[in-house]
Amino acid sequence: MISLVQVEYLLALYEERNFQRAAERCFVTQPTLSVQIKKAERQLGGRLFNRDVTPLEPTPLFMKILPVLHQLNNDMRTLKQKVLQDTDGVKEELRIGVIPTIAHYLIPDMFGILNEQLKDFSLKFEEYRTAELLELLEKRKLDIIILSGPLETKGFEIQKLFIEEIAFYMKEPKKLDSVRGLIDEDPWLLTEGNCLRAQMINFCELKTKETAKWDYQGSSIDVLIRMVDRYGGYTLIPMNYPKDHINNGNIVRMRDSVPARSVIAGYHRKNSNYDALVKIIQAIQAVYANDASKDWEFIDWH
Incomplete structure (x- = not known):
C-alpha cells in the first residue's frame, strides 16, 4: 500500500x-x-x-x-x-465555506452562537463562489459549505437549512404582481459566477444583452443597492440581508407569490468531526427557521 x-x-x-x-x-x-x-x-x-x-x-x-x-x-x-x-492545547480547526450573498449576514449572526456551542474548535469561515466551494469540499479543504440550492451532486451529503425570501430593491418602488412589471426597469447584477446573478437572470427573464451595460467584478450587494439609489433600476435582495443601513421603503415584495431560494449545507459524512457539523446545521436551522407553508416560488441558482 x-x-x-x-x-x-x-x-x-x-x-x-x-x-x-x-x-x-x-x-x-x-x-x-x-x-x-x-x-x-x-x-x-x-x-x-x-x-x-x-x-x-x-x-x-x-x-x-x-x-x-x-x-x-x-x-x-x-x-x-x-x-x-492533546499535547499543546491547540484547538482543532473547523473550516466553513459560505457563498458571499449568504456570508453577509450568516457569519455575523452565527459566529457567537457557534463559538459557544463548539468551544473545542477554532472556527474558520471562508467566502467563495459556488463552484469554488464545491471544488474545495471535494478536496476536503472545507468541512462544510453553505450555499444556495437546489443542487444535484454525488460524493457528499446535502442538508436543507432554511428558505429565504427574495425581494426587489427599487429606487422608485411600485406594486409588483409578476416580473413583467420590471420590463422597463434597468437591472443591476453581481459578477459572473455569482449565484444571485444567475437567480436574477433566470427569475426576471433577462437576456444577456440586458445585463451587459456595466462590468462589476465583485460580490457586494451593498454596491448594487447604491447603484440603484443613485441611478435607478432594481436589484434582488435576500430578506435576511442586513437592512439597517438602507432605505427599507425601497424594498418591494411580490404580491402574487413569494420568490425564494433554498439555502443548503454540503458536507462529507465520513468526517471525523461529523457531530460538530450536525451542531452547525442544527444551530443555523434554529436561527433562520421560517414558515414552510408559504407559497414559495423557488429561484434556481444555476
Missing part, C-alpha cells in the same frame, strides 16, 4: 499538473517526487498520470482513487490536529 507521503505527492501533482511545481510545493527535489510517484504506480498496479501530454493528465485509474486520496489526506490532517490539541 502507498504511504501518506505518496498521497501528498500524488495530490500535489494532480493539482499542479507539473513535476517541478509539485516538487516545490512539497519542498522536495523533482527526482525525489518522481521516484515516489513511480513507486506508487507500481504498488497500485497501473499508470496514474499520462506524461505524454503537457500539462500532464491523470489517468482513469487515478480519477477512480482520487476521492480516497482526498479522504486519506484529510484524515492525516485531522490526526495531526488532534495530537496537537
